[in-house]
Amino acid sequence: MLEYDAYLGHVKEPMPNGVGHHVIYKMAARFLDKDALKVKMPSLSPTMTEGTIVQWLKKEGDPLSAGDIICEIQTDKAVVGYEVDEDGILAKILKPENSKDVKIGTVIGLIVEEGEDWKNVEIPPDVEQSAPSDTGPVTPSSKESPAQSSLDQPDMHSIQSYGPAVRCLLEQYNIQLTDVHGTGPANRILKGDLLKYIKDKNLKPVPLASISLPKGAVASTEKTSSTSEPAVEKKPSIQQPTMGTEGANYVDIDLSNIRKVIARRLTESKISSPHMYCTIDSNIVRLIQLRKEFIDDGTKVSMNDFIIKAAAVALQKVPEVNSLWKENGISIMSNIDISVAVATDSGLITPIVKDAIGLGVEDISKMVKDLAGKAREGKLKPEEYQGGTFTISNLGMFGVSEFTAIINPPQACIMAIGTSRVELDEEGTPQTYMKVTLSADARIVDEFLATRFLEAFKEIIENPVLMLSQAPKIDHQKLFAK
Template sequence: MATELKMPALSPTMEEGTLAKWLVKEGDEVASGDLLAEIETDKATMEFEAVDEGTVLKILVEEGTDNVAVGTVIAMLGEEGESVDAPAAAPAKQEKKEEKAEAQPAQKGYGRDEAPKPEKKAVPAEAEGVKAPAAPRKDGERVKASPLARRLAEAQGIDLTNIKGSGPGGRIVRADLGDKAGGAAAAPQKAAAPTPQAQTVDPGDIPHSVEKLSNMRKTIARRLTEAKQQIPHIYLTVDIRLDKLLKLRSEMNAGLESRGIKLSVNDMLIKALGVALMEVPECNVSFGDGELIKYERADVSVAVSIPGGLITPIIVGANDKSLSKISTEMKELAERAKEGKLQPHEYQGGTASLSNMGMFGIKQFDAVINPPQAMIMAISAGEKRPYVIDDSLQIATVMSATGSFDHRAIDGADGARLMKVFKELVENPLGMVA
């Protein structure tokens, strides 16, 4: 009997993904452990392995398909020559998933093609979980349409029976309405303006190209919008002398050369932040719903730029790890991040973040907090500056570091203490390796 291959959940929070590429074709024989496909989640492209052996009888979801819900049947596996039809339930499951997501735009809608609701006193039936009346086709069949498409069609008086849907199973979605809906701005509304991701941009006659947003870019847009809208940021900046740290780095690299390890300034700053978080535990926290979570270990998420976006691999227990261990782990994590090979537990979590833009010559910047974390350290370029040392004006290598703190969870005085300890550790680096 044929076996259904379903869209896997590759992380605890994954609800849907993009079937980026099939690594097999119909008729191929596969064994347990063989790679079947590449699945794109919101942060990485991961490989989907076979757990059984057999012949690929039918591929039900074409590569490049977006928004494939977890649990959707994507292929059938069985014995060669076995006849099989696509399961009828598969499209319905995906449709149900999308309807649920669109029915609650206020909670989940930052990354979706969302439009303001028409002005109504009553809440639409779809948002209440009540099945909306079916719109019959001319032949008596029900019109399949998303709740958003139904609302816009109702507001603009559009007859859905005359529109061909491009969604799963011929389902009508917002994009199918096109200019008939008058655009998002045409729907009257009392609610706040739509988020930037939902707005339509008219480039006019300027030469341009259009790129479809990746799952990663959608997630970045949603999370950054949430962070700036919901987290009251407070920013604290200190100037830090780097001369002693640079000298210690040079000496340590000379001793580590035979082991093939080369410490970066960033490796040492990760260690400094980890130690500082343990010395000022009031900043190693997360703000929850009616509770404050206090962490007993400093897991530092490090911002890494990759093609198409940003990802934050985690140095677990940075406060206790040696500099050589941090350097080795960071190099390996960064390489796999750029290849899209990180596992979810390697970039989800962390207790605080560090973002370094010093290599670009940036003098100072304020980083956006990565929720549910409550702080992020922004590192700028080290440069030669006039600096008062022992009551005399000298030239020193100085960088600016700015901490962004969630003021709901961290008081300004505690944030200032963390910045003070971080500065002392970097200016006297033996204190973090002792």
């Protein structure tokens, strides 16, 4: 039996360009004999241990050509398309749609060579097969009503495969998936699609008490008759299955793989990394004026783009902060790769602006827009969000004055950006200030180092021309020997 050991990394190869709306991984293998090819759950990120089969784009018996995407896999970071690199026939689906917590290396399907008898493909004895899902039409029996039969048929997209933001909107406004046209990958519904649908239909949030309850349940808020007639149980209306366990005043939401990983990593960070916080104010009047000049010149850049550049220059001046924690020591990174926190339907993800010190503000702006768009649509390639040496989280655009952020391990620091505010100086002149808070791993960055970095950042922000300067090369090996 020829096996595809993608999870061992032997032939895994990222596509240079995404196909369609997905990140694509190639499945390379040669049919050296007439046995079926085992298609295994691959490892698509360093932290991935299991995945979810979101959707099969091919069904059993479908011919396959090199470059075809056979299924979508939800990793701990994104939804990834799985591409074959050989012609053949999809003979057997061993893990149906919505199979959750599928371990890396688990066989999820079998492929045979063209011309082979795919219907009688032999399933190896060491391969576990899940119960088949009802993907075909269901013929109602004489005892089953057509309405009940339609409920038993799975939708093209299961509500369980969506992130909390989408699922909460579906529940809050009592929207059925079939009512909304999705603009995402394979017509997948995005948060923006729901917001547009809600706006177009002028929908209002539905009180939880008015949402259909499971059979046999009675809402506590239901008014009862004052007569002696027995209460008549209301039959629930036929609607989209809910996202989880529903009660009188709550809804349980199943955790996606991405949310599980985020929860685990944040908890580990707070437990294992002793967080230390330092806050500083910066006068951004000159920076605002510089941004205005960029915009007047036809170049649209944000304050965050300048902040990323300023942080990169400050890291070059205080390179000890640009470090990673390892059990056997501290690694001071020569490359300055800034992770930028982006909120998505599935949770927070941090795409990376690589070599930020070597990029101009305009280049950073274009890269951030591109990465943020990919992140929200689930199109990021693993190399675009794995790694990073320093993280920036900006809630200033939402009016948050200041906050503390949780460190993104193994990085040493994360910088939280608050909103701007106007104050009068001693002469009565309006000045604009911005407050930033550095969360630092005290095992790597102490109060003195954190202060040095924030002072450097403040100096650069208040004198933006310094963003164009380059610090001299530093011998990193001697930094902690002082």
